[in-house]
Amino acid sequence: MIGFIKKLFRSDPVDEPAALEFEYKCFKVSVKPRKVDGGYGVGGMISKEIDGQWLEQPFIRADSMASKDVCVEVTVNKAKMTIDQMGDALFSRSGHR
Numbered sequence: 881m882i883g884f885i886k887k888l889f890r891s892d893p894v895d896e897p898a899a900l901e902f903e904y905k906c907f908k909v910s911v912k913p914r915k916v917d918g919g920y921g922v923g924g925m926i927s928k929e930i931d932g933q934w935l936e937q938p939f940i941r942a943d944s945m946a947s948k949d950v951c952v953e954v955t956v957n958k959a960k961m962t963i964d965q966m967g968d969a970l971f972s973r974s975g976h977r
Contacts, residue, residue, distance in 0.1 A: 898910035898911055898912050898924070898925075899911045899912065899913055899948070899952045900952055902956070904959070904960055904963055905963055905964075905967075906928060907926055907927065907928045907963050908926070908927045908928065909924060909925070909926055909927075909956070909959045909960075909963075910924050910925040910927075911924045911952050911955045911956060911959070912924045912925065913948055913951040913952060913955060914940070916944045918944075918946065919944050919945050919946040919947070919951070920944060920945055920946075920947070920948045920951035921940065921941070921942075921943065921944045921951070922940070922941040922942075922943040922944070922945075922951060922954055922955045922958055923938070923939060923940040923941065923955065924938070924939060924955055924959060925937070925938050925939070926938075926939055926959060926962065926963065926970060928968070928970075928971070930968065930971065935971040937970045939958070939959065939962055941955075941958050943958070
């Protein structure tokens with residue numbers, strides 16, 4: 881039973897370039913769906929230049945879709961929502977200001 885649960889939540893990074901890259905509110909987002917059993921999981925990288933230094937924050941969500949195209953679309957929306965909610969706090973040690 882535990883093996884089934886582990887397999888259900890296991891994911892492997894997709895060894896491909898970013899499916900989509902875009903800028904949003906001075907943040908750079910790389911959409912990188914990851915393979916999960918039966919589909920693709922939401923994930924990517926959010927980065928921003930702060931004080932002359934590029935900072936990166938990976939993000940992964942539990943959502944998964946059968947279609948890679950749908951996953952890319954959902955990932956774009958989730959990345960924008962994360963940026964709207966957290967802003968530069970994405971890069972702080974505590975996760976908030």
